[in-house]
Amino acid sequence: MPLRNLIFVAFVEPVAGGQVFPRSDWPLHITLVRFDVGAPAGADPAVSVGALAEAPARAALGAGLRVGEDAAFGRNGSVPVSLVDPHPALQSLHEELVQVVAGVGGRILTPRHTLSGYRPHVSHHGAPGAGLKRLNQGDAVVLERIALVDMAPGGDHTIRRVLRLWSR
Numbered sequence: 001m002p003l004r005n006l007i008f009v010a011f012v013e014p015v016a017g018g019q020v021f022p023r024s025d026w027p028l029h030i031t032l033v034r035f036d037v038g039a040p041a042g043a044d045p046a047v048s049v050g051a052l053a054e055a056p057a058r059a060a061l062g063a064g065l066r067v068g069e070d071a072a073f074g075r076n077g078s079v080p081v082s083l084v085d086p087h088p089a090l091q092s093l094h095e096e097l098v099q100v101v102a103g104v105g106g107r108i109l110t111p112r113h114t115l116s117g118y119r120p121h122v123s124h125h126g127a128p129g130a131g132l133k134r135l136n137q138g139d140a141v142v143l144e145r146i147a148l149v150d151m152a153p154g155g156d157h158t159i160r161r162v163l164r165l166w167s168r
Contacts, residue, residue: 004045005151006106006163008032008053008097010060010090012122012141013133017165023158028133030065030084030120032146033097037106049104050148050164056096057146057166063089065120067139073121082135084120089143094118144168 013027021027039045068083084090098114108114122141124134135141146166153161 003036003038005034005036005109006046006049007034007149007151009147009149010093010143011145011147012135015145015147015162015165017162019162020153020159023160026123026125026160028122028125028135030090030122030141032094033101033114034109034151035101035106036109037101037104045104045106046148046150046163049100049106052100052103053097053148053164054166056093056100060089060093060143060146061166061168063087063093063143065090065141065143067122067135067137067141069137071119071121073123080124080134081121082124082137082139084122084141086120090120091118093143093146094120 009029009031011027011029015027037045037049065087066085068085071081071083073079073081095115101108113119122135124132126132144167147162148164150161150163153159
């Protein structure tokens with residue numbers, strides 16, 4: 001059974017349904033849960049996952065978040081991020097999406113960073129002084145665009161595609 005590598009995110013920059021962007025140039029976003037899911041031949045697991053995510057995604061839209069301090073994630077702290085302050089609506093969305101993934105037999109790729117280990121953040125993109133995209137401590141963010149994204153549409157790992165977009 002072939003696996004699809006998918007991710008739920010909350011975009012903080014404008015995006016459109018069906019939008020394709022390079023792996024190296026994501027719009028700023030909060031990762032909600034990244035996972036692999038398989039499907040029988042001819043079935044698209046993104047359809048069922050998207051349908052099951054509809055209610056929790058819609059319920060979270062409009063939640064107001066605040067950006068916290070900077071941190072460094074990844075191997076050797078090589079990924080600069082802006083933490084997002086804890087918020088019940090964001091935590092609930094994350095937990096409900098984890099349940100959606102579990103309900104379709106998906107495999108979460110970062111289990112230590114889910115549920116009680118979830119640390120919402122927005123990764124910085126680009127280089128300082130040369131088009132760096134980032135959020136700053138104290139910035140307000142509203143959950144306006146929650147999406148299901150294909151991490152390798154058509155098997156192409158160099159691009160990403162927005163499969164489903166919930167927006168207000």
